[in-house]
Amino acid sequence: MLRKNRLFTPGPTPLLPAAQTAMAAFTAHHRTADFKALFQRVLADMKEFIGTQNDVLVLACSGTGVMEAAVSNLTSPRDKVLVLTAGKFGERWTGLAKAFGCEVDVLSAPYGETFSLAEVRARVNLDVRAVFVQATESSTGVRHDVEGIAKIVRASGNDTLLVVDAITGLGTTHLDVDGWGIDVIIGGSQKALMMPPGLAYCAVSEGAWKRMDTTTSARYYFDLRKERKSAAKGETAYTPATSLFAALGAALEFVRGMGGGNLAKGREKLVNNAELCAEMTRAGAKASGLNLYASAPAAALTAISAPEGVDSGKIVKEFRESFDAVVANGQGEMKGKLFRIAHIGYYDYLDTIGILGALEHVLERVLEKKMEYGSALRAAQEVYARAVAEKRQLVDA
Numbered sequence: 001m002l003r004k005n006r007l008f009t010p011g012p013t014p015l016l017p018a019a020q021t022a023m024a025a026f027t028a029h030h031r032t033a034d035f036k037a038l039f040q041r042v043l044a045d046m047k048e049f050i051g052t053q054n055d056v057l058v059l060a061c062s063g064t065g066v067m068e069a070a071v072s073n074l075t076s077p078r079d080k081v082l083v084l085t086a087g088k089f090g091e092r093w094t095g096l097a098k099a100f101g102c103e104v105d106v107l108s109a110p111y112g113e114t115f116s117l118a119e120v121r122a123r124v125n126l127d128v129r130a131v132f133v134q135a136t137e138s139s140t141g142v143r144h145d146v147e148g149i150a151k152i153v154r155a156s157g158n159d160t161l162l163v164v165d166a167i168t169g170l171g172t173t174h175l176d177v178d179g180w181g182i183d184v185i186i187g188g189s190q191k192a193l194m195m196p197p198g199l200a201y202c203a204v205s206e207g208a209w210k211r212m213d214t215t216t217s218a219r220y221y222f223d224l225r226k227e228r229k230s231a232a233k234g235e236t237a238y239t240p241a242t243s244l245f246a247a248l249g250a251a252l253e254f255v256r257g258m259g260g261g262n263l264a265k266g267r268e269k270l271v272n273n274a275e276l277c278a279e280m281t282r283a284g285a286k287a288s289g290l291n292l293y294a295s296a297p298a299a300a301l302t303a304i305s306a307p308e309g310v311d312s313g314k315i316v317k318e319f320r321e322s323f324d325a326v327v328a329n330g331q332g333e334m335k336g337k338l339f340r341i342a343h344i345g346y347y348d349y350l351d352t353i354g355i356l357g358a359l360e361h362v363l364e365r366v367l368e369k370k371m372e373y374g375s376a377l378r379a380a381q382e383v384y385a386r387a388v389a390e391k392r393q394l395v396d397a
């Protein structure tokens with residue numbers, strides 16, 4: 001059978017066709033009025049996409065580059081910081097903070113779980129200069145309670161900064177960045193923005209800008225103050241990834257279109273879309289007799305435990321070989337134990353139904369037993385129908 005290559009990975013994600021064509025067509029030099037207009041429009045739109053009044057910067061690097069920038073700009077060697085980690089991306093915060101000489105207090109939750117807020121509260125004290133966490137831990141599919149964590153940090157009564165890696169959280173999760181008081185929130189182009197890897201972005205609070213005046217860690221390319229100064233003049237400090245900015249402009253237009261001309265509304269819809277695709281996927285997985293890996297599942301992706309005695313690598317391979325569908329294996333110690341199906345960005349009903357239909361065939365192969373066709377699909381369809389019906393009631397009410 002003909003097979004279309006499709007990504008179900010938590011980054012990179014499927015590309016928006018309009019973003020691809022915008023990229024291919026873009027030729028302007030970066031020190032021209034044309035680029036300046038695009039750059040300024042994109043930065044203004046990014047505030048709406050993130051949902052913040054804070055300054056937004058867009059840099060040419062992968063998401064980890066801006067994670068590193070957050071550490072190097074906001075901390076000094078020997079600063080005490082708190083890392084909340086429950087997976088491979090949380091561990092990245094620990095590695096980065098140590099690389100810049102911070103004294104790192106690590107509060108970890110087991111893979112597949114999230115933190116108890118009481119434990120977080122016990123660790124946030126006057127000495128902690130910054131708290132680092134993920135909004136959604138893409139290695140385990142867990143959603144962390146960013147609002148609850150932010151409340152604790154704000155209630156601590158000192159100037160502790162809260163830094164959130166929302167690289168898969170933005171565009172899949174409702175996040176009130178300014179209302180909750182998130183100081184730095186970080187995203188990446190290859191996730192909900194439906195474009196290739198290469199850009200990462202952040203929104204930075206006044207408190208975080210203030211901190212940067214006193215920190216002493218080494219930074220050069222990732223000196224956010226320099227980028228901010230340039231951005232105020234409609235420029236970047238160094239050569240920007242011009243064609244990716246064109247793609248980003250097109251992606252933001254698409255999200256605005258989802259909101260009927262209102263970008264903030266479009267973002268809400270994009271998040272609701274991820275939530276619904278995720279709920280359908282969870283229902284389908286459970287109806288197929290599978291267990292979810294995450295205790296508090298994110299809308300960004302669904303992590304599913306491999307059935308007893310089956311290496312999840314076999315499932316990943318079967319998806320690829322039979323359907324050219326790319327799903328993700330577990331990372332690190334979780335390799336072989338789970339597989340991950342993402343719903344970040346450019347996914348719809350048919351993608352979701354398609355992967356669940358394929359899942360039934362894949363399970364039949366790896367388990368070597370006859371599956372009841374349609375049970376995953378029916379469970380997902382019930383979720384979809386319920387969501388549609390509930391929305392109708394809302395409109396009618």
Ligand SMILES: *Cc1c(COP(=O)(O)O)cnc(C)c1O
Nearest residue numbers: 011062063064089138167168188
């Ligand atoms: C994708 C991702 C990153 C960044 O990875 P890069 O490869 O550097 O873009 C960081 N954190 C989370 C939660 C992610 O999903």
